Amino acid sequence: MNDDELGERLSGLFHDMAERTTISAAPRRVAPVDLGGRRVLRNHFAYGLAAAATVVLVATLGLVQLVGNDGGGPTGIGATPGSSTTTPTPASTMATSGGTATRPSTAPASGSIAVSYTAPPPSLTIDPFATIAMPGTDGARDLPAMAITADGGAIVVDRTRHQAIVIDATGSAMPAIPLEFVPAAPVAGPGPYLYGLTTLDSSMEVGPGLAAVAIALEGTDAGDVVDARAVDDPTGFLELPVGELGHGPTGIVSRRRQPGEVLAYVDSEPRPALDVPTMDADDTVTWQGAHWLLSVRRHPDAPVPYAGEASPVAIDDATVVWWTDIGAPDDPAADFPGGTVPVLVSLRADGSGEWYSIPDGWEIVSADGGGVLLARRNGDNVEIARARPGSPPATSATSAPAATTSSRPGTTNAPVAPTTAAPACPSYRANDRYPLRLCDKGPAVMAVQAGLVAAGYAVDVDGYFGPGTQAAVQSFQKARGLEADGLVGPDTWPALVGGAVGGADADGSGVVDPWEFAG
């Protein structure tokens, strides 16, 4: 039985239970769709579609994909047979050429951007530029919705207090602006306006109902809805993931649905046009003639391969970002695995790209022309940071465009070597289960390191599974004819640690496992 069928049966069971529920005190009336929150109830049909989409992505994301040039040509940009020019097109030319009419005549850049659970990508650098006091309530543990502004500041939409707070790029907050209608999926500007979706009441011309609105942030009408357009098919917006709305060529567009304008800019000087990237069912992102095949290698035991709700977003005229979660449970028997890693991929116009992991506690709250905003709740405060993953890391200046790079499983196109400025492991996690791997710590890791030293590898026996230990494990595996994945599992552990540790083989597996030895 597949997940869809099981879901159908569960749905049937629950609806049967709902039918049979004894209700005496109130009229039988099922709760209406609630558009008050950031995300709301979905109708059944929409869920079915989402489930179907997930199945497609399971199929495509479950495997490592090796893809070189889209067109099968052996070389990089500009050398495609039949191309009239042999001059490579610099990324900047492609990016600044703007609209579709002036695309370069050379072959489009394309690359395969791979990430794997076996090699955690480097941590995204996070440096908060603002902290605002925003006590959560019992019902609002969530982070507030935010929009990134063109200058790299933020507009925080405080749904609890019905206000917007504009924060400039240095982190100074302006006085809060009271809002009559609180927009979801907020988008900043151009000009002093905040765009978003909200439910209008009948006092508004286009109300009542869901509408795309523009709200003034300055002047005598600050906080007022100054333009609105009813959304014809509200069911398409029953979920509002981060980045749902964003800047289009002449107005605010919906990214996840068929890209199309939901509200024209009210400002007379719109932002420079940014094409809206698309992502197809094969996980290929297309934008301004460039293609990237995103490949996510998951653990075979990963519970529900997950493609995320995010749409790819152009954050400037040369970079697209997309994000998802990868990972696997550390211990399939436990109820709360900690093995899921939120990751973000930055795709550059030349076909190259890098994956980054998002440090614990941080969430992407906005991605739009201007960059990516992350936020983290810290008690009654909310910390806000910009990430500009579009700028290549300093150490990758020499990395070739991905069109000429073949991605191997277990690697990313980003440097993961310990020389990277960002630490390889933002934190280490105590682990005594298979597989022991990069960013684990504990006595079992120490035993692995002791085994490596005994086998002639120069690693520190410090109990922290860093890149050095990982590289040594891989060499050891290669030398022993084991799969060189850098993971210490039930094959590598006995080979490496063997009988060198004391302890009782409590489960009778024939081996003193990492959790059994008396380290």
Added chain:
Amino acid sequence: MSARARPSVAVDVGAHDAEFDEFFRAYYAHAVRLAHMLSGSNAYAEDLAQDAFIRVRKQFHRVDNPAGYLRAVTVNLCKNWHRGRGRESDRLRRHGLPSPETSPEHDELLGSLEQLPYRQRSVLVLRYWVDLSESDIAATLGCRPGTVKSLHGRALARLRKDLPS
């Protein structure tokens, strides 16, 4: 089944609050059904739901999304009930007492559902009956979306194992 008489308004009476009354009327049936599915008990579902409304009322004008808050409170209340008394009803059910909760075609699935840890069960209810998104379920349970994904995956895997294909 004990269909006891209930007062028509289950809140502790303070000043009349038309807005809350409207909320109560709109969501009462929803909350009872949710409590039924989460607790597995039709008989106690109304008690649980009314308890939830009493708690929501105290916060009603302070919370941003009362419906979401009601959902979270209901999930928490049913968890306690599930722990305290759920075992007994499981035992009764397994010993062949007629189950008034579902039609026979669903008995097997319901039986498997009863065996799941509470959080897995609640993820299934929130997903397949309330039709919440992963992130909304995470907000309701107070956990990360990744945890919801894995709870969901585990729950389906376990049900699949229990049910004949």
